[in-house]
Amino acid sequence: MPPGITTLAADAPELSAANTGFMLICSALVMLMTPGLAFFYGGMVRVKSTLNMLMMSFVSLGIVTVLWVLYGFGLAFGSDAGSVIGWSSDYVGLSGIGLTELWDGTTVPVYVFAVFQLMFAVLTPALISGALADRVKFTAWTLFVALWVTVVYFPVAHWVWGSGGWLFDLGVIDFAGGTAVHINAGAAALGVILVIGKRVGFKKDPMRPHSLPLVMLGAALLWFGWFGFNAGSWLGNDDGVGAVMFLNTQVATGAAVLGWLAYEKLRHGTFTTLGAASGAVAGLVAITPAGGSVSPLGAIAVGAVAGVVCAMAVGLKYRFGYDDSLDVVGVHLVGGVVGSLLVGLLATGGVQSDAKGLFYGGGLDQLGKQAVGVFAVLAYSLVVSGLLALLLDRTIGMRISEDDEISGIDQAEHAETAYDFSGAGGGTAPRTTAPATTAPATTAPANEKALNKTAPANEKTPNKKVDA
Numbered sequence: 001m002p003p004g005i006t007t008l009a010a011d012a013p014e015l016s017a018a019n020t021g022f023m024l025i026c027s028a029l030v031m032l033m034t035p036g037l038a039f040f041y042g043g044m045v046r047v048k049s050t051l052n053m054l055m056m057s058f059v060s061l062g063i064v065t066v067l068w069v070l071y072g073f074g075l076a077f078g079s080d081a082g083s084v085i086g087w088s089s090d091y092v093g094l095s096g097i098g099l100t101e102l103w104d105g106t107t108v109p110v111y112v113f114a115v116f117q118l119m120f121a122v123l124t125p126a127l128i129s130g131a132l133a134d135r136v137k138f139t140a141w142t143l144f145v146a147l148w149v150t151v152v153y154f155p156v157a158h159w160v161w162g163s164g165g166w167l168f169d170l171g172v173i174d175f176a177g178g179t180a181v182h183i184n185a186g187a188a189a190l191g192v193i194l195v196i197g198k199r200v201g202f203k204k205d206p207m208r209p210h211s212l213p214l215v216m217l218g219a220a221l222l223w224f225g226w227f228g229f230n231a232g233s234w235l236g237n238d239d240g241v242g243a244v245m246f247l248n249t250q251v252a253t254g255a256a257v258l259g260w261l262a263y264e265k266l267r268h269g270t271f272t273t274l275g276a277a278s279g280a281v282a283g284l285v286a287i288t289p290a291g292g293s294v295s296p297l298g299a300i301a302v303g304a305v306a307g308v309v310c311a312m313a314v315g316l317k318y319r320f321g322y323d324d325s326l327d328v329v330g331v332h333l334v335g336g337v338v339g340s341l342l343v344g345l346l347a348t349g350g351v352q353s354d355a356k357g358l359f360y361g362g363g364l365d366q367l368g369k370q371a372v373g374v375f376a377v378l379a380y381s382l383v384v385s386g387l388l389a390l391l392l393d394r395t396i397g398m399r400i401s402e403d404d405e406i407s408g409i410d411q412a413e414h415a416e417t418a419y420d421f422s423g424a425g426g427g428t429a430p431r432t433t434a435p436a437t438t439a440p441a442t443t444a445p446a447n448e449k450a451l452n453k454t455a456p457a458n459e460k461t462p463n464k465k466v467d468a
Contacts (some may be wrong), residue, residue: 015100016107019236023112029228030119034061034126036225040218040277041130042418043211044326048408049134050210050418056129056141063145064122069094072121073114075154080164085155104163106235116232117157124153124181128385130326131189134199135405138413140398147388148188152381156180160373172373173366175245175352176233178289178340179377186333187378189324191386196398198323200405207325212273219277223253226284230291234352241292244351248291249284252303256283259307267311275311282310282331286339292352293343301346306338337374344370 038057042050064072070093078088090096094114103113125145132141159165160172160180167179174180201207209215231237231246260279261271286306287299294302314330317323324330342357344367349356356362392398399405404412411417 013102013105013107015102015109016236016238019107019238020109020112022237023108023116023232023235026228026232027112027116027119029225030116030123030232031061031225033119033222033225033229034058034123036218036221037123037126037130038218039214040222040281041133041326043214043216043218044130044209044274045133046207047210047418048410051410051414051416052138053129053133055138055414056132056136057126059138059142060122060126060145063142064125064149065118067146067149068114068118068121072149072154073117075150076121076157077113077117077162080158080162083164083166083169084159086158086162086164103235107238108235113235116235120177120181120229121149121153121157124177124185125149125188127182127185127328127332128189128192131193131324131328132196133325134409135399136196137396137398137400140392140396143396144192144388144392144398147392148385151388152188152384153180153184156184156377156380159377167373167376170372171355171366171369173293173343173347173352173355173370174289174340174373175292176230176288178285178336179373182285182288182332182336183340183374183377184381186329186331186336187381188385189328190322190333191382191384192389192398193322193324195386195389195393198321199325200402202323203318209274215277216273219280223280223284226253226288230288234292241352244296245291247296248294248299249287251296251299252287252291252306253280253283255300255303256280256286256307256310259283259304260311261307263308263311278314278327278331279307279311282306282335285310285332285335286342289336289340290343290346293347293355293357294351295346295348298342298346298348302339302342305342306335309338310335333378337378340370340374341367344368 034057038054041057042053045053071091073094074088074091075086078086078091081087088096094111097110097114099109099111101110102108103110106113125148128148129141157180159167160174162168167174172179199207226249227246230249231242234242234245237243257276257279260275260282264275265271283303283306286302290302291299310331313334314327316330317327322329344364345357345359347353347355347357347362347366348360349362355366357366358364389398400409400412408417
């Protein structure tokens with residue numbers, strides 16, 4: 001993202017209605033990514049965890065929005081203090097900002113920049129939730145989100161994008177969030193799952209996605225919203241950089257889909273819809289830090305490498321025994337690392353900045369800077385996130401009971417189920433099974449314990465045991 005730039009009064013920019021409108025649209029697109037993520041994750045879990053997965057994303061819209069207004073924007077983008085955090089009294093409650101006051105060096109109002117960055121802050125903790133499916137108390141999750149954005153996301157955003165932030169001053173290139181968003185969220189996910197442990201039945205029971213159409217819908221919404229996420233991060237398009245980023249976003253994502261599917265075919269002998277959706281997300285993640293530095297041909301390389309490497313990485317959880325439920329580590333952490341480091345190899349020096357990568361005659365300088373950014377954010381987020389999870393686990397407890405996990409977290413935490421197989425309509429599902437005379441024998445009971453044993457009525461074999 002462009003820094004705050006001090007300009008002479010005679011050269012001061014004026015408010016641009018076109019850029020302001022463009023940024024408001026981009027902000028709305030980024031907001032859509034959080035519900036899109038909810039559907040993506042919601043389709044990947046079993047039936048009994050669908051609503052909880054949706055809620056873990058949606059609640060971030062409430063928590064982070066309020067904290068951002070109260071103090072988050074000031075911590076991330078206020079005046080620098082020691083290169084590690086920002087602060088400005090004018091940003092407390094967003095109350096000291098003029099209606100047409102411009103963000104430094106841009107043609108858009110501070111309010112527009114603040115709301116655009118808010119959507120990034122909302123999405124980032126929601127990404128973590130995919131690693132924790134099936135087993136975390138909703139109350140503990142809400143407290144974790146509030147604490148995590150305060151002590152991890154807001155400071156890291158300042159390091160990377162804030163004027164005076166130490167990674168910003170070092171020259172680390174992160175166009176739209178490879179380090180601050182994806183590596184940050186992926187490392188946090190790893191830190192938390194090392195504390196809370198594995199799901200009941202991990203590596204023993206089948207835990208297949210319950211709705212691949214939902215997964216594909218979520219991936220499509222993410223892809224669509226990502227154009228605002230990436231192209232909007234230049235805060236305007238007067239010089240064409242945002243247009244290059246838009247194109248590179250599409251190019252890299254398409255290449256990543258092909259890369260993931262090719263690996264899948266060679267490794268497992270088939271092409272899957274889950275692989276296509278996951279490949280798309282991997283490409284989107286990887287191009288996020290790199291898209292403002294590489295050419296369209298470079299974007300193909302970024303996407304293809306990310307698709308293959310992330311497809312390989314998702315299997316590491318079985319080798320090393322950590323239960324990353326929906327592959328947040330394999331896709332977001334690994335994809336963010338790949339994209340950030342490839343800037344040091346493929347930056348052309350002719351788009352976002354004049355910094356060149358190794359393959360364009362820039363030597364190892366930019367690659368070294370990228371590596372510092374990657375591992376600084378990874379280490380900080382991993383350690384602090386693990387400590388926050390440990391604190392909550394030792395106080396209020398992070399995990400639901402084993403019985404509730406087996407019967408279903410939707411019922412235990414929300415007193416609802418995603419699907420009503422009894423045909424009686426939606427709403428709250430009872431914990432007890434209805435009398436046998438109230439439903440045909442081929443119809444599954446509404447309660448989740450029975451759902452784990454009985455297939456939905458539309459299955460060819462109604463009483464065949466299925467993975468819920």
